[in-house]
Amino acid sequence: MRRWLPATYNVLLFLVPALLYPIMGRFIGEPFTEPTIVELTVVPAAIVLGGNVAYAVRAEHGDSGVVDERDLRNIHTALAGTGVVLLGSLVAVYVGYATATRAAPAAVDYIAVAGVATVFAILGGTELQQRL
Numbered sequence: 001m002r003r004w005l006p007a008t009y010n011v012l013l014f015l016v017p018a019l020l021y022p023i024m025g026r027f028i029g030e031p032f033t034e035p036t037i038v039e040l041t042v043v044p045a046a047i048v049l050g051g052n053v054a055y056a057v058r059a060e061h062g063d064s065g066v067v068d069e070r071d072l073r074n075i076h077t078a079l080a081g082t083g084v085v086l087l088g089s090l091v092a093v094y095v096g097y098a099t100a101t102r103a104a105p106a107a108v109d110y111i112a113v114a115g116v117a118t119v120f121a122i123l124g125g126t127e128l129q130q131r132l
Helices: 007-027 037-060 069-099 107-132
Strands: none
Touching: 007 069, 007 107, 069 107
């Protein structure tokens, strides 16, 4: 039976490369200033697929195949820290717009709604899971 990487690994393998293109565009400039849909979705998906295939091959040959619990804990901590930083950054964006007496763009509102809804969904879901 083939083994695949845990979901948290796959999430990071997808999101980090997808975000690197816009980030590099901000700091380096051309050719990263306007990433295409392929660079934002297909390339990260190929990285996830390649990572899972390599992991499965190594697991079959006995070279690896065991995901370290410390790695998972570290990834969960990194994801939680990232969430806190992003939500704090959204507050800073709102403060910046309020200082300039301008309304924040609707895109910022949608990102804030997604962030807060995610927090409540995870908290509510884990609370239900613990009570059942």
